[in-house]
Structure formats: C-alpha cells, structure tokens
C-alpha cells in the first residue's frame with residue numbers, strides 16, 4: 171500500500187481520448203501535444219499509451235531529445251523551435267521537426283547548413299495570438315526564405331495557434347481562421363490550426379493536422395464544462411489518505427493563521443496532501459474532497475504537506491481511510507474552479523514527491 175500522495179494514470183482513458191479526437195477530426199493527422207512532461211502526466215508513459223498518434227509535439231528541444239533518446243521513432247515537433255546554433259544542431263542530430271517563427275531562426279538555418287541534413291519545418295503565422303509567429307505581412311517573405319534554405323524539406327508546413335477557441339461566443343477564432351486561410355491561400359502545404367478547443371468547438375479550424383493537448387488527458391478546455399460531458403475520460407486521479415482524525419470544539423481554529431473557526435463541534439481529518447505535492451494552496455474553504463468516496467469540504471488553509479477536511483458528515487471516517495483529491499468522481503476542472511485557476515495548471519503542477527502508479 172502506498173502511504174502518502176500518489177497519482178494514478180489510466181492508459182485506457184488516454185487511448186479513448188485519442189479515439190475521440192479522431193472521431194472529431196476523421197480526416198486529419200493527430201500531433202499529440204505532450205509538452206511539460208505530458209501536462210504533468212509523465213512523458214514516456216503517455217507516449218507509449220498514445221502509440222497510435224501520428225506525431226508528437228513538445229515545447230522545447232530538451233523535451234524532444236528526451237523522447238527521441240527513449241526510443242520514440244515518430245515525428246516530434248518542437249513548438250518553440252530553436253534559439254541557438256547548438257539547439258539547431260540537436261534538431262538535426264535527433265531528426266526533430268521544428269517550428270520557425272522568427273527571422274533570426276531563418277538566419278541560423280542559413281548560417282549553419284549541415285551537408286546532407288534535411289529537417290521538417292512548420293512556419294508559424296501569428297494570426298492574432300501575438301505570441302509566436304510571423305506577422306501576416308511577413309508571411310510571404312518568410313515562406314520564400316525558408317524554401318530557399320538548403321536544410322529545409324519541402325513542403326514547409328503552415329501553422330497558427332488559436333487564442334480564444336475555448337470561448338464559443340467569441341468570433342475571434344473565426345477571424346483568426348479567415349486570416350490564416352487568406353494569407354496561405356494557394357500555397358501547397360500541410361496546415362495546422364486546431365488545439366483541443368478548436369477541435370471540439372470550431373470544426374472549421376480542422377485541417378491537415380490537429381494539435382490536441384488537454385483533451386487527450388480527459389480534461390475540458392472550456393471553463394463551463396467538464397471533460398466527461400464531452401465524452402472524454404479523465405486520465406489522472408490524485409490520491410492520499412487520512413493520517414489523523416480529531417475532535418474540534420466550538421471556537422477552536424484549524425491550521426495556519428487560524429483562518430477557519432469551528433462553529434459546531436465536529437471531527438476533522440488531516441490528509442497527507444499539500445501544495446508540496448501540487449495541490450493548489452489557494453483552494454477555497456468548501457473545496458470538495460472525497461473521503462471513502464464521499465464528498466467532504468476542505469477547511470482551513472492548505473499547507474505544504476497536509477490539508478484538513480470537515481468529517482461532520484462522515485462519522486465512520488478514520489485514520490488510514492482513502493482520500494481522492496481529483497479523478498473520475500471528482501473532476502479536476504471542479505477543483506480548478508475552487509482554486510480560481512484552470513485544470514491545466516493543476517495537472518502540470520504535480521511535484522516529483524507524488525508517486526505515479
């Protein structure tokens with residue numbers, strides 16, 4: 171038995187979610203986004219469960235090297251691309267695909283041509299996100315320059331990123347798409363726009379390649395829905411146990427700063443789970459926690475290693491009883507809402523102390 175915080179991963183759920191991606195985008199290839207340690211789920215384990223994906227995408231060169239050296243033979247795209255000649259050399263050496271989004275990168279490609287080396291490049295166009303990408307007015311220059319690079323395979327892929335696709339009432343996505351289509355019209359090249367929200371809410375953004383991230387992990391990209399209502403299955407569940415149960419009298423306070431005061435005599439449970447494990451410190455009083463499968467409210471402040479729950483509704487609860495912090499019966503999206511954040515940050519924030527089983 172594991173004592174302390176642990177996370178359980180459901181490989182079958184990953185496969186189910188990938189199949190759901192394919193059902194939404196039956197004509198597209200799937201570039202599974204597994205950056206940031208597969209959104210906190212564990213890079214290599216996720217990759218082996220997602221063996222049916224057509225390609226993978228990570229943010230940084232280091233992540234791609236880790237994947238390649240672990241034996242992944244599929245295409246791996248580096249979404250942030252490279253910033254130095256050394257990183258470019260690594261991209262060539264490890265046969266990685268790269269996004270190109272600046273003139274400096276094109277310069278590096280020209281100045282560091284490796285004889286015989288050919289790399290697959292995605293040209294990123296900034297259609298309104300104002301993060302990475304060439305402005306639309308610079309697209310044609312960048313496209314021609316890239317096509318003139320000896321090291322770049324043809325055709326160059328064309329990519330943009332959607333800034334607000336999780337808001338289905340905002341037509342910004344349609345405007346981004348229209349701009350992308352206008353700028354790239356007539357170019358014979360693979361295209362890629364859709365993230366999870368695009369895939370689920372904006373079918374017009376489907377193109378040759380889709381780039382789902384969060385939905386692969388069973389989590390909704392929308393703030394007003396949980397993944398299970400979209401047909402997704404949660405991949406991660408987070409668990410621990412009660413390590414103490416005690417009685418509290420009226421007027422006593424619980425935890426740092428005494429921020430929770432007992433108004434009715436009760437029993438509280440101490441759970442071995444805190445922000446040192448990645449549970450959000452800012453989760454508010456009342457955030458649900460499952461003890462023996464039943465919902466009880468968080469009370470007091472979350473501390474580094476522990477948190478406290480009110481066991482008034484669970485008189486049988488005792489030391490050693492199982493606790494679930496999120497999972498199938500307690501959506502991580504709901505916990506994110508109680509912590510005034512998004513579920514992406516919760517799963518990405520699980521710390522190395524947490525055992526994965």
Ligand SMILES: Cc1ncc(COP(=O)(O)O)c(C=O)c1O
Nearest residue numbers: 203249331365366381382383384
């Ligand atoms: C360029 C790019 N494409 C796709 C994704 C996947 O997005 P999501 O996790 O919302 O599906 C991301 C993630 O932020 C990204 O940066």
